[in-house]
Amino acid sequence: MQNIQSLEHYVEAYRKSIENPEAFWEEVASDLVWKEKWKRVTEWNFDPYSCAWFIGGKINITENCLDRHIAARGDHTALLFESNNPDDEVRRLTYRELYVQVCRFANVLKRNGVRKGDRVCLYMPMVPELAIATLACARIGAVHSVVFAGFSATAIADRINDSDCSFVITADALSRGAKQIPLKAVVDEALMQCPGVHRVIVYKHLGWDVVINNRRDVWWHDELQMVDSDCPAEPMDSEDILFILYTSGSTGKPKGVVHTCGGYATYVNYSFKNVFQIAPDDVYWCTADIGWVTGHSYLLYGPLMSGITSVMFEGIPTWPDAGRFWSVIDKHHVSVFYTAPTAIRSLMAMGLDYVLPYNLHSLRVLGSVGEPINEEAWHWYSIHIGKNRCPIVDTWWQTETGGIMISSLAGITPSKPAHAGFPLPGIQPVLLDQDGKIIEGNDKEGYLAIRYPWPSMIRTTFGDHERCRQTYFSTYRGYYFTGDGARRDENGLYRLIGRVDDVINVSGHRFGTAEIENAINQHKQIIESAVVGYPHDIKGQGIYAYVICDTQPDNPDRMREEIFETVNSEIGRIAKPDKIQFVSGLPKTRSGKIIRRILRKVAEGEVSNLGDTTTLLDPLIVEEIIRGRLV
Numbered sequence: 001m002q003n004i005q006s007l008e009h010y011v012e013a014y015r016k017s018i019e020n021p022e023a024f025w026e027e028v029a030s031d032l033v034w035k036e037k038w039k040r041v042t043e044w045n046f047d048p049y050s051c052a053w054f055i056g057g058k059i060n061i062t063e064n065c066l067d068r069h070i071a072a073r074g075d076h077t078a079l080l081f082e083s084n085n086p087d088d089e090v091r092r093l094t095y096r097e098l099y100v101q102v103c104r105f106a107n108v109l110k111r112n113g114v115r116k117g118d119r120v121c122l123y124m125p126m127v128p129e130l131a132i133a134t135l136a137c138a139r140i141g142a143v144h145s146v147v148f149a150g151f152s153a154t155a156i157a158d159r160i161n162d163s164d165c166s167f168v169i170t171a172d173a174l175s176r177g178a179k180q181i182p183l184k185a186v187v188d189e190a191l192m193q194c195p196g197v198h199r200v201i202v203y204k205h206l207g208w209d210v211v212i213n214n215r216r217d218v219w220w221h222d223e224l225q226m227v228d229s230d231c232p233a234e235p236m237d238s239e240d241i242l243f244i245l246y247t248s249g250s251t252g253k254p255k256g257v258v259h260t261c262g263g264y265a266t267y268v269n270y271s272f273k274n275v276f277q278i279a280p281d282d283v284y285w286c287t288a289d290i291g292w293v294t295g296h297s298y299l300l301y302g303p304l305m306s307g308i309t310s311v312m313f314e315g316i317p318t319w320p321d322a323g324r325f326w327s328v329i330d331k332h333h334v335s336v337f338y339t340a341p342t343a344i345r346s347l348m349a350m351g352l353d354y355v356l357p358y359n360l361h362s363l364r365v366l367g368s369v370g371e372p373i374n375e376e377a378w379h380w381y382s383i384h385i386g387k388n389r390c391p392i393v394d395t396w397w398q399t400e401t402g403g404i405m406i407s408s409l410a411g412i413t414p415s416k417p418a419h420a421g422f423p424l425p426g427i428q429p430v431l432l433d434q435d436g437k438i439i440e441g442n443d444k445e446g447y448l449a450i451r452y453p454w455p456s457m458i459r460t461t462f463g464d465h466e467r468c469r470q471t472y473f474s475t476y477r478g479y480y481f482t483g484d485g486a487r488r489d490e491n492g493l494y495r496l497i498g499r500v501d502d503v504i505n506v507s508g509h510r511f512g513t514a515e516i517e518n519a520i521n522q523h524k525q526i527i528e529s530a531v532v533g534y535p536h537d538i539k540g541q542g543i544y545a546y547v548i549c550d551t552q553p554d555n556p557d558r559m560r561e562e563i564f565e566t567v568n569s570e571i572g573r574i575a576k577p578d579k580i581q582f583v584s585g586l587p588k589t590r591s592g593k594i595i596r597r598i599l600r601k602v603a604e605g606e607v608s609n610l611g612d613t614t615t616l617l618d619p620l621i622v623e624e625i626i627r628g629r630l631v
């Protein structure tokens with residue numbers, strides 16, 4: 001299938017996709033290699049929720065990522081690895097080499113007892129072996145659950161137990177900027193809570209001494225010696241699970257978002273090619289970690305299905321200095337660059353001295369993902385990185401959507417600062433009012449929902465379908481509810497405004513306020529806490545915690561450190577509160593419900609306009625909170 005090549009072409013594709021969705025998606029799916037063709041395109045119902053795509057079809061996504069490129073592009077670089085340390089040698093894996101390595105490691109998995117349908121947890125550095133292990137799972141039909149290597153032992157254990165993983169793949173340790181993290185030791189700690197795990201495969205990355213439990217742990221390199229590289233791709237039913245990825249919601253416990261094989265492959269392939277207008281010689285760099293959905297869809301699967309070169313970067317934007325991104329772009333002639341607003345804002349704050357040494361001539365398209373990009377950052381990105389000649393795609397989507405839903409197509413459809421733009425063909429967004437009625441027309445604002453399924457949508461939350469129904473399909477019956485608020489401008493371009501539920505987005509990482517509160521409350525001197533997000537110049541949102549201790553702490557700074565440690569051990573450093581205010585009570589209704597609206601306003605510094613506080617259980621508490629506000 002041809003990429004969309006003009007605005008008229010987009011309009012036409014969109015119209016077709018709405019008039020006859022099944023015919024449209026059939027054509028899109030035909031771009032992939034299927035082991036057996038589907039019998040029906042889709043069957044779905046939003047109330048109660050169920051959804052299936054390309055029913056009866058058989059496919060293996062790794063055949064689309066690897067095997068089918070070997071003949072024509074076997075010597076083309078598939079993965080280009082840039083290590084944390086800029087002086088380390090670059091690693092390049094051609095499609096043929098990656099294919100061989102994936103097959104060999106798939107045989108390692110089999111040798112260790114991993115079978116189709118088994119869940120495998122990956123807790124790895126951003127090195128090619130993470131890509132290899134992920135693809136190897138998909139090769140044999142094992143379900144991968146990648147956990148970002150910044151989560152704590154407790155968080156890993158929760159995720160392993162929730163999805164009943166029996167296998168873990170990890171490494172000795174990782175480097176990220178100037179820091180090193182002992183991954184194997186964290187896994188060892190996690191596994192004290194996970195009796196179901198009976199095999200751990202350890203990749204030696206930094207050469208650290210680690211404890212090896214002889215009954216449970218094996219070395220990656222030893223295992224490779226025992227296998228050959230012959231591993232045919234397992235024929236997967238289109239609706240078999242491809243992966244589980246945990247994400248936070250408004251309740252305390254992260255949920256395992258389930259994606260399936262056929263629909264996910266179809267939508268990721270289509271959206272990737274069209275949004276970035278991919279050409280065969282592109283060197284494409286997505287800076288996300290494979291531990292997040294962006295890394296799954298648009299670092300690993302999308303680029304490999306397209307047969308292009310995907311850059312994998314182990315480091316961080318600011319180490320050894322704030323020019324690292326730009327130096328890597330020049331070094332590898334990156335043509336398409338996809339990153340997060342928080343990274344752009346933090347580099348913008350460091351000044352142009354870090355940008356000017358690099359020419360950035362190779363760039364063709366810039367992308368943004370994960371949170372709203374403010375106009376200032378958008379312009380900086382466009383002018384100083386894109387040199388006013390690269391279109392920016394601001395891509396709105398979610399872990400649950402599997403792929404990009406609303407975005408301009410690079411250079412094809414309109415791109416407007418701070419606006420994601422038009423929906424992709426096949427995607428039917430609507431704005432709803434409080435009562436769930438559709439808001440028609442342009443220049444309108446409402447709750448963003450989707451009224452028709454698409455192939456890569458969430459199938460269920462692992463082990464708890466009711467939770468999936470409740471979270472996404474119960475607020476507005478008959479719609480998938482995104483949790484976001486949006487505005488449609490006078491031309492029909494969508495602008496995302498932010499979450500309307502108790503989810504906060506910190507540096508593009510998503511947390512439930514309840515999840516952070518639960519973590520804080522683990523501290524034994526803490527009686528209750530309430531967490532809200534507030535606008536933060538770099539991170540998008542910061543975490544503001546109001547905390548009630550059993551006695552007012554005499555050393556507040558020490559208490560804060562203890563709270564950081566608690567959050568660190570429950571979730572990970574990424575969830576560290578930016579501000580902790582000790583309070584003697586929280587604004588509650590007479591029935592005991594915390595009024596977060598007030599807490600959000602105080603955190604934002606909007607203390608003059610708090611609305612009606614007379615119905616509070618204790619109106620005086622608001623004054624105390626305002627007096628103690630942290631700036």
Ligand code: WT7
Pocket residue numbers: 247293294368369370371372373394395396397398399400420482483484496497498499505508509510
């Ligand atoms: C939430 C999803 C999409 C993969 C990375 C994050 C926010 C995402 C944008 C954007 C404004 C955005 C939304 C969404 N979000 N992209 N381009 N503009 N907001 O995935 O962790 O599942 O978070 O991120 O609020 O609901 P996620």
